[in-house]
Amino acid sequence: MGNFIESKVLALAEKTGLDDVTLKLAICLFSSFPFDAILKRIPESKASLKCWYIVGVAAFYLFGVLNLFTGFRTLFLSSMFTYVISRFYRSKFMPYVNFVVVMSHLALNHLSVQFFSSENTSTLDITGAQMVLVMKLTAFAWSYHDGTQPDQSKLSEYQKARAIRHHPSLLSFLAYTFFYPSLFTGPSFDFADFESWLNCEVFRDLPDAKKPRRRWTTSDRNLRRQIPKCGLFVLWRVAQGVFWIVLSTFLPNYISKEFMFTPAFGQKSFLYKIHYLYILSFVFRLKYYAAWTVSEASCILCGLGYNGYDAKTNKIRWDRVRNIDIWKFETASNTHEGLEAWNMNTNKWLKHYVYLRIAKPGSKPGFRSTLFTFLTSAFWHGTRPGYYLSFATGALYQSCGKIFRRNLRPLFLNADGKALPSKIVYDVICFYVMKLAFGYLVQPFVILDLPASLACWRSVYFYLHLGIIATFLLFKGPYAKTVTKFLKTHQPAAIAQKEQKAKLEEAGPLGDIAKAKRVFEESEASHDMQLGIPDADFEKFNFEEAKRDFSEFFESYEKWRAEKGLEIEEHNLQRAFEHFKSELSSGQGRRTSFSVYSPKPIEKTD
Numbered sequence: 001m002g003n004f005i006e007s008k009v010l011a012l013a014e015k016t017g018l019d020d021v022t023l024k025l026a027i028c029l030f031s032s033f034p035f036d037a038i039l040k041r042i043p044e045s046k047a048s049l050k051c052w053y054i055v056g057v058a059a060f061y062l063f064g065v066l067n068l069f070t071g072f073r074t075l076f077l078s079s080m081f082t083y084v085i086s087r088f089y090r091s092k093f094m095p096y097v098n099f100v101v102v103m104s105h106l107a108l109n110h111l112s113v114q115f116f117s118s119e120n121t122s123t124l125d126i127t128g129a130q131m132v133l134v135m136k137l138t139a140f141a142w143s144y145h146d147g148t149q150p151d152q153s154k155l156s157e158y159q160k161a162r163a164i165r166h167h168p169s170l171l172s173f174l175a176y177t178f179f180y181p182s183l184f185t186g187p188s189f190d191f192a193d194f195e196s197w198l199n200c201e202v203f204r205d206l207p208d209a210k211k212p213r214r215r216w217t218t219s220d221r222n223l224r225r226q227i228p229k230c231g232l233f234v235l236w237r238v239a240q241g242v243f244w245i246v247l248s249t250f251l252p253n254y255i256s257k258e259f260m261f262t263p264a265f266g267q268k269s270f271l272y273k274i275h276y277l278y279i280l281s282f283v284f285r286l287k288y289y290a291a292w293t294v295s296e297a298s299c300i301l302c303g304l305g306y307n308g309y310d311a312k313t314n315k316i317r318w319d320r321v322r323n324i325d326i327w328k329f330e331t332a333s334n335t336h337e338g339l340e341a342w343n344m345n346t347n348k349w350l351k352h353y354v355y356l357r358i359a360k361p362g363s364k365p366g367f368r369s370t371l372f373t374f375l376t377s378a379f380w381h382g383t384r385p386g387y388y389l390s391f392a393t394g395a396l397y398q399s400c401g402k403i404f405r406r407n408l409r410p411l412f413l414n415a416d417g418k419a420l421p422s423k424i425v426y427d428v429i430c431f432y433v434m435k436l437a438f439g440y441l442v443q444p445f446v447i448l449d450l451p452a453s454l455a456c457w458r459s460v461y462f463y464l465h466l467g468i469i470a471t472f473l474l475f476k477g478p479y480a481k482t483v484t485k486f487l488k489t490h491q492p493a494a495i496a497q498k499e500q501k502a503k504l505e506e507a508g509p510l511g512d513i514a515k516a517k518r519v520f521e522e523s524e525a526s527h528d529m530q531l532g533i534p535d536a537d538f539e540k541f542n543f544e545e546a547k548r549d550f551s552e553f554f555e556s557y558e559k560w561r562a563e564k565g566l567e568i569e570e571h572n573l574q575r576a577f578e579h580f581k582s583e584l585s586s587g588q589g590r591r592t593s594f595s596v597y598s599p600k601p602i603e604k605t606d
Contacts, residue, residue: 005064021124025184026245028061029294032181033238036302040227044200051175051198058178071126074109075133078102079177082137086144087167091572095357098141102134103379110383128184131380135188135349136177140164142353143191154361158352162192172198181298185291187323187345189304197304200226206309210316227303228316237297241290248286255283257446260456273460278439284446288343292323321345333430335394335401338438350377386444386453394441397464400471401434407475407487415496440464 006024013023035057042050062072085098109127117125139162146155147163155163168176168191176194196202203211203226210228257280259265265273299305300318307320325341332338340347355373359365374391381387412423440460444453457465474483488494 003064003067006067009065024066024124025291027065028180028184029241029291029298032057032295032298033234033301036181036298039302041225044226047198048171051171054175054180055171055178057180058183061180061183066124068124068126071124071129074105074126074130075178078105078130078133078137079174081105082141083170083173086141089572090148090575092145095138095141095145099138102137103376106130106134107379107383114383124184127382132182132184132186132188133177134380135186135346135353136191139188139349139353140173140176140191142357156356162190164191164195168195179304181302181304182295182321185295187292187296187299187321188349189321189345193304193320197306202306203227203303206306206316207311210309228306230300230305230316230318233318234297234301237293237300241294241297244286244290244293248283248290251283251286255279257443260459261452266459270460270463274436274439274463277443277456277460278435280446281439281442284442289324289326293326296321296323331431333427333434334405335398335434338434346377382448384448385450386446386448389444389450389453390441393465393468396468397437397441400468403471403475407484410491410493411487413491413493415492417493437464 009024009027010020012018013020016023039050039053042053059072062068081101082098085094085101089097091097106127109130113125113127143159143162144164144167146159147165149155152160152163172195173191175198176191179194182188193202206226206228212225212229255276260276260280265276268276296305299321305318305320305322307317309316323343323345325344328341329338332341350373354376355365355369358369358372374395378387378391409426412420412426414420440457441464443456447453447456474480
């Protein structure tokens with residue numbers, strides 16, 4: 001079903017020759033800036049008006065520009081499920097149930113797009129917006145669960161800072177989930193950040209001198225607008241976004257994945273092919289650079305990107321919702337640095353709301369956390385085989401990177417950790433190898449189809465896979481001890497450590513204490529998650545540990561069943577349903593205005 005606005009957009013697309021969906025998204029992204037200019041000027045005391053405004057602009061995008069009535073239904077159903085279950089279901093399993101349902105809803109839509117979608121190029125695939133929404137909803141459920149815990153001392157500092165202690169009104173929740181500057185492309189952010197921005201609490205550390213004067217007369221002539229000026233900074237970001245848009249429009253005319261499957265490509269040399277894959281991966285990234293840069297600029301303009309004022313440098317940080325550090329990613333010399341700078345908010349979500357949540361309370365994340373995070377990330381991206389090929393190979397490649405970093409990098413460092421003059425050679429080689437490896441790894445993400453992805457890798461003789469196998473044979477095979485021993489004899493730090501160890505052994509009990517301290521510090525080293533690719537260490541991994549991890553999980557499940565856990569949860573669900581019916585029948589929602597509707601908390605049960 002068409003509408004007046006969409007028909008005009010489609011006519012413009014036909015005249016300009018631009019892709020329909022691309023043009024629609026561009027209109028939504030760039031029109032957000034004039035909308036932001038109004039939003040940031042709504043007084044901080046008018047929080048409800050801000051929420052109505054946000055929801056109204058989002059409706060204009062969904063129904064007017066994009067004509068996505070079914071897409072709205074998809075987003076609305078997931079949002080309302082999280083709102084209702086977090087409001088009524090008082091159980092420690094609430095965040096898990098919410099996670100399973102919203103992720104399953106996303107998976108169904110991924111499967112629908114993969115197998116049943118029509119080739120309608122004028123309709124936006126709503127799964128992109130739903131992926132952003134899933135991060136918001138699962139984070140919201142966990143944050144509200146944290147905020148209702150009686151013992152807040154068990155929470156980490158990160159959890160305390162983002163805990164939601166009062167269930168929000170339906171209006172503010174929908175404004176959070178349908179926040180128009182990041183509705184379709186991200187970035188995702190926590191509700192605590194949104195609420196702090198909505199009430200202008202986030203700007204309390206900003207000096208009055210940095211707050212602009214209002215242009216209209218108020219009861220208090222000295223009252224200043226809370227959100228500081230950032231026009232030039234935003235303009236620079238928008239210019240960057242336009243640059244990436246231009247490149248992403250013209251470069252595909254010369255660099256395309258279709259060329260990889262032509263006889264002409266097959267006749268090229270091996271060196272040509274592997275470098276072509278890298279260039280193709282760069283072209284593929286351009287659309288993400290463009291969308292994330294522009295959407296982040298929109299978030300900055302309305303004030304959500306504000307991340308504090310530094311009194312020493314007299315500068316404002318605008319990186320609260322930053323999702324990509326393009327320079328850092330393109331110049332990274334190892335996998336960890338590269339993935340850390342890519343899709344940064346997804347990395348945070350995977351770490352704080354999947355990886356650390358799967359672990360048993362009070363214990364370090366183990367194999368179970370790594371496995372579930374890996375599967376969540378792949379499942380979140382989609383059901384296409386290409387995602388799983390890239391993630392599985394990426395995990396092995398990252399492990400190889402750790403092996404080389406542990407064994408080769410020390411050759412280029414002094415005993416005190418400072419770089420030798422020859423380290424520039426190591427850095428250049430690592431940079432070059434990583435770029436070629438990423439060009440190889442990302443192709444299934446571009447192609448998505450399993451036979452075509454394998455055909456692409458076959459055209460370059462699966463060289464990265466062969467390199468991974470060779471690395472494991474060299475450092476984990478029968479001659480591993482000989483190889484590592486030989487390398488350590490040339491590492492300044494290892495030589496110094498060996499000498500120090502000999503001295504400590506002569507010190508008796510003092511040496512044992514120093515050894516115990518070193519072992520403890522190594523065991524406490526944290527491992528971050530980047531896009532679900534596990535920071536795997538196959539040297540420490542063993543199947544017995546993984547088996548024990550899962551055994552503990554099943555034992556805890558059996559214990560929970562023995563303690564009538566199923567009956568308790570059935571009772572909790574029944575109580576939640578009764579409270580839900582009670583509020584509907586009593587008309588509480590009708591008597592209370594939509595903008596402030598937030599029912600009284602239900603007492604918690606075990």
